[in-house]
Amino acid sequence: MTTLLQPLEGKTRLIGWGSAQANSLTSLAALAKIKGLQLTFYVDHKPSWLDAKPMGNYRTALELGAEVISLQETIGPNAPHPSEFVIQEHGDDPDCLIIPEGGHFEQAKEGVTQLANEILSWSRFEKGRSIKVALPSGTGTTALYLSQVLKPQGIEVLTCPCVSGRDYLLKQFTALGETDELPTILELDTKHHFGKLYKQDYEIWQALQEETHIEFDLLYDPMMWRCLLHWLEANPDTTILYVHQGGLLGNETMLARYRRKYCDQQIDW
Structure with a gap:
């Protein structure tokens, strides 16, 4: 192969x-x-x-x-x-x-497994902590293959379906031939359309940057953080390892779209 x-x-x-x-x-x-x-x-x-x-x-x-x-x-x-x-x-x-x-194909498993092993190596220095790994999903390939390695080692993988809903994501997992050790799927209370601009997404993206001094992706990461913060309210004693999505080049066009849509509203650009 x-x-x-x-x-x-x-x-x-x-x-x-x-x-x-x-x-x-x-x-x-x-x-x-x-x-x-x-x-x-x-x-x-x-x-x-x-x-x-x-x-x-x-x-x-x-x-x-x-x-x-x-x-x-x-x-x-x-x-x-x-x-x-x-x-x-x-x-x-x-x-x-x-x-x-x-990257929705079996060959992606080797690279994601390498990432999972790096996470396991890091986790050995975090004894006594309840560790969860969190990242958003498009096709769910990365979240699935991370979970295949991490879940048997006691590390749960949390994800959310950015492109469609839970059923779509489960079908993507099945298409890769994997039905065991699946990630935990978090969802918002309301429908979140992929690529649509949401003021709440921009606001949480901005708040994260101000608090962490880290720029996140504007297409996938905001939805995951909205799901994750809600989940953390019920799971406060958890250490989250968040897998950054990269994708910062895409922020150039995403920010332009947000400015065009919300230019007349009180948003700190």
Whole structure:
């Protein structure tokens, strides 16, 4: 099995898909640069203003040499979903390594297991504490594989479904063939739509930065922190190890969206 921790012998190109502002786009572009490969990343569409003024993850990926292809532009309004197109065009190409959206594939397990082992090493110096690991989920791949290693060692993994609800996340876990040692799923009391701007999300993001002097991701992290703070009210004697999502390049466009939406309200920018 080919893994990303090994030399990618015989491969000349990485293939991925998702949003033109996905955090994974930058990560894959950087990986391709390190490995000496070409990244071709397919998106359903990308706004014209983004090509006119590249920002955030999209700009950085282009600077790293990524090729970002809009199927709506190249094929038209009846273009297939990028995942379908990739399988049709590149599924049998031995020169390509296909990485599904969100890294939702079994090969991700090796890298996440390495992270889990690092957490276990740290936890040995925290004797007597009730330790939980917390992180938000898109496809849930990282949370699932962390839980597979940590839960048998007495460390519970907490997550929340940012993209959809609990049922969606459980289906993602099952699709990876894992049904044991699952993470604990936390949810808000009200529906939280992925990518929609919520004033509460911005406010908790800002409060975290002021208190911790750490900048968090604005797309995933706020929902997890809202769930987590509510959970901590009932579990005050817990030590939380929070897995930072990275994704700070995406904050450039997220902040611009928040400013446009809430520019007339009393928010400290």
